[in-house]
Amino acid sequence: MPQTVSPDDLARFAAAVFESAGASAEHAAAMSEVLVWASVRGVDSHGASRIAPYVDLLRSGVANARPDIQVRTSSPGVAVMEADRAPGPVALSEAADLAVTISASTGIASVGVRRTVHTGAIGYYTNRIAEAGCVGIAFVAGMPNMAYTGAKGKAVATSPLSIAVPSARRSTVLLDMATATMALGKIRQHKSSGTPIPEGAAATADGTPTTDPELAAMPLPLGGAKGSGMSLAFELITSVLVGEPIVEAFHTDPEGGRKHRQNALIMALAPAAFGDPEDFMAHVDATVDALKSLPTADGAEGIFVPGERSSAVASARGTSGVPLAPKLWSTLSELGIELGVPLPPVRSDDA
Numbered sequence: 641m642p643q644t645v646s647p648d649d650l651a652r653f654a655a656a657v658f659e660s661a662g663a664s665a666e667h668a669a670a671m672s673e674v675l676v677w678a679s680v681r682g683v684d685s686h687g688a689s690r691i692a693p694y695v696d697l698l699r700s701g702v703a704n705a706r707p708d709i710q711v712r713t714s715s716p717g718v719a720v721m722e723a724d725r726a727p728g729p730v731a732l733s734e735a736a737d738l739a740v741t742i743s744a745s746t747g748i749a750s751v752g753v754r755r756t757v758h759t760g761a762i763g764y765y766t767n768r769i770a771e772a773g774c775v776g777i778a779f780v781a782g783m784p785n786m787a788y789t790g791a792k793g794k795a796v797a798t799s800p801l802s803i804a805v806p807s808a809r810r811s812t813v814l815l816d817m818a819t820a821t822m823a824l825g826k827i828r829q830h831k832s833s834g835t836p837i838p839e840g841a842a843a844t845a846d847g848t849p850t851t852d853p854e855l856a857a858m859p860l861p862l863g864g865a866k867g868s869g870m871s872l873a874f875e876l877i878t879s880v881l882v883g884e885p886i887v888e889a890f891h892t893d894p895e896g897g898r899k900h901r902q903n904a905l906i907m908a909l910a911p912a913a914f915g916d917p918e919d920f921m922a923h924v925d926a927t928v929d930a931l932k933s934l935p936t937a938d939g940a941e942g943i944f945v946p947g948e949r950s951s952a953v954a955s956a957r958g959t960s961g962v963p964l965a966p967k968l969w970s971t972l973s974e975l976g977i978e979l980g981v982p983l984p985p986v987r988s989d990d991a
Contacts, residue, residue, distance in 0.1 A: 641966065642963035642964055642965050642966065642969070643963070643964050643966075643969045643986045644960065644961040644962065644963050644964070644986065644987045645961055645962055645964065645984040645985065645986060645987065646961050646962070646984070646985075646987070647676055647679070647680050647957065647958060647961070647962055649984035649985055650676050650679065650688060650962055650964075650984050651672045651673065651676040652672075652984065653972070653976070653981060653982075653983065653984040654668075654671070654672035654675055654676060654688070654691050655668045655669045655671075655672035656668070656979075656981045657691060657695060657975060657976070657979055657981050658671050658672060658691075658694065658695070658698070660979040660980065660981055661694075661695045661698040661699060661705065661979065662698050662699070662705035662706070663698060663705045663706075663727075664705075664706065667705075667707075667726070667727070667730045670727075670729050670730045670733050671694060671727050671729040671730065671760075673729070673733075673764075674728075674729035674733070674760045674761060674764045675687050675688060675690050675691060675694070675729070675760060676688070676962070677761065677764050678690075678760065678761040678764065679957075679962045680953075680954045680957045680958060680962060681761075681950040681951070681953055681954045681957075682949075682950055682953035682954070682957070683761050683763075683816075683950065684829075685823055685825025685826050685828070685829060686760055686761040686825060687761075687962075688962065688964060688968060688972070689825070689968055690758075690760065691972060691975070692971050692972070692975050693758075694727065694758070695975065695979075697727065697757060697758065698727070702725070702757060702899075702900050703725055703726070703727045703757040703758070704724055704725035704726055704757075707723060707724035707725060707726035707730070707731075708724050709721060709722065709723055709724055709726055709730075709731060709734065710722045710724070711738065716745075716746050717742060717743075717746035717747075717748055717749050717750065718749070718750050718751075718752075719738060719739075719742065719749070719750075719751045719752070720751070720752045720753075720754065720882055721734070721735050721738070721751060721752065721753045721754065722754050722755065723753055723754060723755050723756040723757075724755065725755055725756070725757050725901070726756055726757065727756070727757055727758065728756045728757060728758050728759030728760050728780075728902065728904075729759070729760050729764075730756075731753050731756040731759075731904075732753060732756065732759055732760075732762075732764075732765045732778075732904055732906060733764075733765065733768065735751040735753050735765070735904065735906040736751075736765040736766075736768045736769050736776065736778075736906055736908075737768070738751050739751045739769060739774075739776075739906050739907060739908035740769055740772040740774055740908050742908070743774055743908040743909065743910040743913075744910060746913075747909070747910050747912075747913025747914070748907070748908070748909050748910070748913065749907065749908045750905060750906070750907045751905070751906045751907075752878070752881060752882040752903070752904070752905050753878075753882070753903060753904040753905070753906065754882045754883070754884045754903055755884060755901050755902075755903070756901070756902050756903070756904065757900060757901060757902060758782075758900075758902065759780045759782075759902055759904060761816065762778050762780055762800045762801075762802040762816055763802045763804065763814050763815075763816030763947070765778050765802070765906060766778050766802040766803060766804035766814065766816075767804045767812055767814055767947075769804060769906075769908045770804035770805060770806040770812045770814070771806070771812070772908075773806055773910075773911070773917065774806070774908040774909055774910050774911070775803070775804065775805050775806070775908070775909040775911065776802070776803065776804040776906075776907070776908060777802070777803050777804075777906075777907040777908075777909070778801070778802045778803075778904060778905065778906050778907070779799065779800075779801055779874045779877060779878050779904065779905045780799055780800050780874070780878065780902055780903070780904045781797055781799045781871075781874050781875040781878040781879045781886055781887075781902065781903050781904070782797040782798075782799060782886065782901075782902040782903075783797060783886060783890065783898070783900055783901070783902070784796050784797055784886075784887060784890050784891075785797055785798055785824060785858055785859075786798045786819070786820050786858055786859050786860070786861060786871065787843050787847050787858055787859075787860050787861060787868075788861065788868045788871070788872075789861060789864050789865040789868040791847075792846060792847045793845065793846065793847060794857075794858050795868075795887075795891075796819075796861075796868065796871040796872055796875065796887060797819075797871055797874075797875070797886070797887075798818045798819055798820040798823060798824060798859055798871070799818070799819050799870070799871045799874040799875065799878075800816065800817060800818045800819070801815070801816075801817055801819070801870070801874065802814070802815060802816045802817075803815045804947075805924055806911075806921055806924070807921050807924040807925045807928070808918070808921040808922050808924070808925050809925055810924075810925050810928055811947065811948065811951040812947060812951075813924065813928065813945050813946055813947055814946055814947025814950070814951075815946040815947070816946070816947070817862075818859075818862070819861060819862055819867045819868075819870045819871040819874070820841075820859035820860065820861060820862055820867060821838075821840060821841040821842075821859060821860050821861065821862045821863075821867070822837065822838070822841040822842060822859050822860075823859065824858075824859060827841075827842055827853065827856050827859060830853040830856070831853040831854065831856070832967065834853065835853065836851045836852070836853065837850070837851045837852070837853055837856055838851070839851055840860060841859060841860060842856035842857075842858065842859055842860060843856070843857065843858055843859075843860050844856070844857055845857040845858070872887075875887050877905055878903040878904055878905045879903040881905065882903055882905075884901070884903050886901065886902075886903065928945050931943060931945065932945075961987050
């Protein structure tokens with residue numbers, strides 16, 4: 641039976657763990673916020689389940705616990721951040737805020753991020769931009785872990801895309817998707833539970849499609865060649881654009897090119913630069929209203945826009961708490977004991 645804890649208590653626990661693992665208080669809080677945000681919205685594959693792996697990244701030095709993050713600008717509206725292997729939640733949160741700040745004077749801002757480590761739920765950063773009143777767009781490219789149509793073995797990354805659009809009275813329209821049919825985290829969840837993987841979602845190490853979670857070694861691209869093409873494009877406009885190619889190095893330099901790293905491109909569009917921002921957000925609402933007023937298709941649960949269901953989960957979990965599966969609770973318990981960090985209190989109705 642899952643143990644349920646409040647989001648605030650879970651966030652305090654995670655922050656204390658990361659600080660014990662060497663991160664500064666500020667950076668520990670940033671990592672905690674991103675992971676708990678995902679857990680609250682029901683994106684469990686990118687939430688509390690990542691606490692222990694993040695500690696491993698910090699301890700091993702793959703993630704720099706004390707990064708020297710540098711930003712350079714060469715033209716209006718553009719900045720490049722050298723993340724110095726900072727954990728993704730640290731680097732991309734700063735990049736999102738920087739994009740918003742720049743867009744206030746230029747209307748549109750693009751911040752390239754070089755050499756970060758595991759970005760977490762990409763939707764967090766675009767949502768952060770939307771909360772500031774801008775349209776947020778983000779792309780991330782990472783280490784090859786997905787098939788490419790026509791090629792054997794791991795060729796490209798499950799590189800995600802997110803777009804967040806603010807509105808006047810509805811929740812943010814938040815698109816957050818990978819270029820894979822199924823994220824690696826969800827494949828791991830199937831392996832943990834022993835449940836079959838849907839057809840067309842995963843493949844063995846040699847690229848043979850499989851539904852067996854024990855044999856699944858990598859996800860398959862979304863829509864075949866379409867997902868493959870999107871992943872390649874995201875690598876080109878992130879890694880290659882900021883002079884830190886990943887796919888090229890991975891396949892041509894097996895020794896040095898396979899060290900874990902990720903790159904990103906974070907963009908903010910200020911509605912005021914295009915017209916009346918209030919009018920824009922009112923029409924966002926009207927557009928969503930028009931879609932949701934259509935007749936519901938037979939057998940459909942309803943008409944939903946991106947982010948709507950996860951927003952409803954967040955509303956519920958914000959009140960009821962975040963459920964942590966027994967295996968995850970055990971992992972967090974061991975981690976807490978090891979680092980001397982008390983576990984978050986379990987809600988009384990689950991005690």
